[in-house]
Amino acid sequence: MAYKRPIKNEKKIVRMYSEGMSLREIAAVEGCHKTTIKRRLEKAGVEMRGTGPLIGKKSSLPMTEKEKKQSMKDSYGMDFSDYEAMHKKQKGRCVICEKRIPKEWGEGVNIDHCHKSKKVRGLLCRKCNLGLGFFEDSPERLLAAASYLTAFRKGY
Numbered sequence: 001m002a003y004k005r006p007i008k009n010e011k012k013i014v015r016m017y018s019e020g021m022s023l024r025e026i027a028a029v030e031g032c033h034k035t036t037i038k039r040r041l042e043k044a045g046v047e048m049r050g051t052g053p054l055i056g057k058k059s060s061l062p063m064t065e066k067e068k069k070q071s072m073k074d075s076y077g078m079d080f081s082d083y084e085a086m087h088k089k090q091k092g093r094c095v096i097c098e099k100r101i102p103k104e105w106g107e108g109v110n111i112d113h114c115h116k117s118k119k120v121r122g123l124l125c126r127k128c129n130l131g132l133g134f135f136e137d138s139p140e141r142l143l144a145a146a147s148y149l150t151a152f153r154k155g156y
Contacts, residue, residue, distance in 0.1 A: 010044050017041055024061050068105065076111050076120050083111070086123055094125040101125055 009030065016026045023034035030037065041048065063071065072078055083105050094101055101109040101123055110129035112121045115137070124132070135141045 010040065013037060013040055014044055014046055017046060022061075028061060072105060072111075076113060077118065078111075078120060080105065083123075086120075090123055094128050095122040096124060096128040096131075099125045099128075 013026055013030065016029070017023075017037075021029075023037050026037045027034040038048065069080065072080070072083065084103075087101070087103060090101075092100055092103065095112075105111070108126065110124045110126060112124045112129055112132065113119060114121060132142075135145065
């Protein structure tokens with residue numbers, strides 16, 4: 001019979017995971033990589049929550065540079081140099097409202113893209129990006145909204 005080595009801090013890791021901590025958060029506490037935590041949980045027979053914004057718990061830890069780089073590549077097919085070039089072309093401003101946007105990708109800037117073709121259109125501030133999203137990227141709905149607001153302004 002083969003000797004099965006006990007998992008280091010198994011009960012503690014299982015408890016933290018069951019309390020809703022993310023793999024990244026547990027890994028930060030344990031001083032190891034999140035994959036190591038995942039493997040330990042799987043060996044302990046814990047059913048994983050899954051991935052994605054609606055299934056698993058999103059980590060409250062800030063993303064590392066490596067994770068940011070991978071996220072940008074996976075989500076938009078671009079890297080930091082592409083972002084910097086786009087930021088420079090737009091003179092550091094949102095394409096729609098011209099509000100200043102951060103030079104580094106992160107909070108306060110959104111990479112706008114077509115959800116069907118995945119093609120990047122430009123950099124937007126959070127409010128303008130949400131506005132396009134609420135109008136489901138429909139130029140007709142946006143024009144109708146603009147007409148509505150213009151008509152109200154004239155009659156005011």
